[in-house]
Each structure stands twice: as C-alpha cells, then as structure tokens.
Amino acid sequence: MRELVRDHAGALGMELSESPSEGTTVCLVVDAAALEHQERAVRTGRLPLLVVTASPEVPQEVWERALAVGAQAVVPLPAGSDGFLSHLAEFSRPRAASRILGVVGGCGGAGTSSFAARLAAAARTHGSTVLIDADPLGGGLDLLIEAPEAAGIGWADVSGLGPDDGEALHDGLPAVDDVRLLAATNHVGPAPEPLARVLTALRPLGSTVVVDLADGLVPDCAEHLDQLLLVVPASDHAVRATARRLRSWQLPDAIAQVVVRRRGPLTPAEVSQDLGLPLAASFRDGPAAAVPLLDVRRRGADRSARRLMAHLHQEQAA
Missing domain, CATH: 3.40.50.2300 (Response regulator)
Structure with a gap:
C-alpha cells in the first residue's frame, strides 16, 4: 500500500x-x-x-x-x-490562492442563489470573480441574474478538465458584468466529480470563487471550500432544518458560518447561537423586482454582501 x-x-x-x-x-x-x-x-x-x-x-x-x-x-x-x-x-496547491466560498441553504427556499449572486457582485471590487451554479435541480443562475446568451464553457464541457487547466477554464467562461459564470444552461448541473475538478483547477488563480451549492453536494466538495456560508431564514422551522443538515454533512471544523435572512421572529444572534455557528452576515429582502448581480443596491442583501466580502478580503490579506 x-x-x-x-x-x-x-x-x-x-x-x-x-x-x-x-x-x-x-x-x-x-x-x-x-x-x-x-x-x-x-x-x-x-x-x-x-x-x-x-x-x-x-x-x-x-x-x-x-x-x-x-x-x-x-x-x-x-x-x-x-x-x-x-x-x-x-x-x-497553495491554500492562500483563490478563496472558494460555498453558499448553501439551511432549508428549502432560503434565498441561497440570490445571496450567492450578490456576494459575487461584491467580490468584483477585490479582483477576478467566478460564480458557479452547482445546484443540479435549481432553476439556473443564468436565468436568475438575467444573463444574456453567450458562447462559453458550461457544465457540459468540463468532463476532461485537469488540475492545470484553471486559466483556460476561467478565460473560457462567459462574463456577466465582470463576473465569470459557470452555469448548466439547458444541460444537467454538476455531479460531485466534475465540481471537484473545477474547484481544483480554479484554486491557484487568485480569484474569488462563489459556489451556489445544492445541499446534496456539500459533503463531497467541503474539502475544497475555504468557507461554507449557510443562508438561514430567521425562523424555528428553518433553524431545525439547518441543524439536521449540519448533522448529516459532518463538516470539517470551523468551515461553516451562518448568514441570516431576516424573515421570521428570531434575531440573527439567536439563530447563530441555536446552530452553534459564527454569524457571518444578516440581511433583509430587497425589492422584489431587483435582479441579483445586475441591480446592485445600497442597502439590504447587497450591503451585507459587500461588508462580508470586505471582511473576508481583509482576513485573507492578514
């Protein structure tokens, strides 16, 4: 052996x-x-x-x-x-290269994709940013952010990707408002192995990589993440569902933090305490007509995303 x-x-x-x-x-x-x-x-x-x-x-x-x-x-x-x-x-690979952030819902309907897109928008001011749609059964980040149809690499094209193909992958992804997007479009989304290949290839590029994750992919890709942000509505039902997912995932120590969607009777501090996780951010819903990444607002989820990205950037620099 x-x-x-x-x-x-x-x-x-x-x-x-x-x-x-x-x-x-x-x-x-x-x-x-x-x-x-x-x-x-x-x-x-x-x-x-x-x-x-x-x-x-x-x-x-x-x-x-x-x-x-x-x-x-x-x-x-x-x-x-x-x-x-x-x-x-x-x-x-050097762990201080790209920062890879997974964003996952603690329960269904948490608003994960929207916050992931806003986080990618906030990351643009800190350098190269890649937004990855890793929810095989989701409606598609390309539709959520109203991305125009553009030629480029999608999930159907990454099966032969190697660990040294990061630059070619990055340059081949379509760009939406200075954010590179890897989406499924009309094809099936990623399985664990292609997702691992993509994250491995992007690691040495020095980018910020935001991954909108399906809950079923979390155990397989947790080792590739620097942080996992759990978006959790501020309700007892959402906290209980999140606690169950955490127990099933068996995550590495200190990787998970909670982002509280302030829709419910609990305070962000109560959600954080109930789950035993650090509070990364909290936000209130923005206007229903606002398009994540395309329409960046001064307040709400966009402001929370900017503050969180600024904190993460300072932490990485230190």
Missing part, C-alpha cells in the same frame, strides 16, 4: 514522508490503527488528513475513526485512484 501511495504522489511530483514534519503538504495514514497515532500531528500542525485503505468497501471502523480525528476523506486504493490523485493535487 505504501508503494502504491508513493507512486501516486510521484505522479504529481510529490515525495512520500513517513512522518509529518515542517513542509509536509498532507498527512496520510494507511490503516485504522495509525489514525489515533497521527491525530496530534494533524491537530497541532493543521495538516489536512487523507486516510487510505486497501479494502474496496471502506470498513465502518475506519470511517468512524477517520471522522473522529477530522479526516478530509477515506480513499480505497487502487479502486479510488482518480479521486486520490484529485485530493493530492488539491492539497498540494
């Missing part, structure tokens, strides 16, 4: 070290017994952790121990070779 891992690492120009040390990119363990031994290195060195197993079906005890120590993924080899290479390529 170690030789197989070494071969995969070598294919990406990486060397396999037997113990985590300064300069290590990722912590790898190859059996369940080694997980507890490596926990300290993972926790203190803030290394991403991949668990590799020779079993085609991952044993339950491996899953349980991997989750307990914060593993990013459990990969069977050789069956999962493509996924393993994708993970290694992602972790070997």
Whole structure:
C-alpha cells in the first residue's frame, strides 16, 4: 500500500514522508490503527488528513475513526485512484490562492442563489470573480441574474478538465458584468466529480470563487471550500432544518458560518447561537423586482454582501 501511495504522489511530483514534519503538504495514514497515532500531528500542525485503505468497501471502523480525528476523506486504493490523485493535487496547491466560498441553504427556499449572486457582485471590487451554479435541480443562475446568451464553457464541457487547466477554464467562461459564470444552461448541473475538478483547477488563480451549492453536494466538495456560508431564514422551522443538515454533512471544523435572512421572529444572534455557528452576515429582502448581480443596491442583501466580502478580503490579506 505504501508503494502504491508513493507512486501516486510521484505522479504529481510529490515525495512520500513517513512522518509529518515542517513542509509536509498532507498527512496520510494507511490503516485504522495509525489514525489515533497521527491525530496530534494533524491537530497541532493543521495538516489536512487523507486516510487510505486497501479494502474496496471502506470498513465502518475506519470511517468512524477517520471522522473522529477530522479526516478530509477515506480513499480505497487502487479502486479510488482518480479521486486520490484529485485530493493530492488539491492539497498540494497553495491554500492562500483563490478563496472558494460555498453558499448553501439551511432549508428549502432560503434565498441561497440570490445571496450567492450578490456576494459575487461584491467580490468584483477585490479582483477576478467566478460564480458557479452547482445546484443540479435549481432553476439556473443564468436565468436568475438575467444573463444574456453567450458562447462559453458550461457544465457540459468540463468532463476532461485537469488540475492545470484553471486559466483556460476561467478565460473560457462567459462574463456577466465582470463576473465569470459557470452555469448548466439547458444541460444537467454538476455531479460531485466534475465540481471537484473545477474547484481544483480554479484554486491557484487568485480569484474569488462563489459556489451556489445544492445541499446534496456539500459533503463531497467541503474539502475544497475555504468557507461554507449557510443562508438561514430567521425562523424555528428553518433553524431545525439547518441543524439536521449540519448533522448529516459532518463538516470539517470551523468551515461553516451562518448568514441570516431576516424573515421570521428570531434575531440573527439567536439563530447563530441555536446552530452553534459564527454569524457571518444578516440581511433583509430587497425589492422584489431587483435582479441579483445586475441591480446592485445600497442597502439590504447587497450591503451585507459587500461588508462580508470586505471582511473576508481583509482576513485573507492578514
């Protein structure tokens, strides 16, 4: 198994070290017994952790121990070779390059797509911005923002994308008001693997990448995100639904924050406290006729998005 891992690492120009040390990119363990031994290195060195197993079906005890120590993924080899290479390529890239922000609804009808588009509009002043429609069953971000029909790369074109194709992907996406848009148009939206390929390719470009996520894709792409923003209406029903989704996703530590849509009896602070998540922003609905990204307003969700992006930009610079 170690030789197989070494071969995969070598294919990406990486060397396999037997113990985590300064300069290590990722912590790898190859059996369940080694997980507890490596926990300290993972926790203190803030290394991403991949668990590799020779079993085609991952044993339950491996899953349980991997989750307990914060593993990013459990990969069977050789069956999962493509996924393993994708993970290694992602972790070997500088984490301070692009900032990748996932936006997902804590419940149905939360207003996720609208806030994602407004967040992308706010990001334009900080540099290159990509807005990704990653909701296979949604109505389409291109329709929401009234994007004109334009030739360019869509989800139907990314199946052969490699980790070094980020610039070609970025330049091939249609631009809407200085925001690059990856949308499904008339095709089916992304599955987990194409989405992972896209995020891996965009990582080194230094852009802000805003991903409008379907809730079912969150577990598969969480490792690629710098932050996951949960849009939650200020009601008990929405908070309960969000709590259930959080339990099912089993997210990495400190990745999730809440954005409160102030439609309901709860205060933003109460929603944050009930969910045990930091409050990233809160907003009130804007005029019904306003088009996200196209119509930028001084107040409401647009102002909240601007404040949030300014904070994230300062945080990244620091």
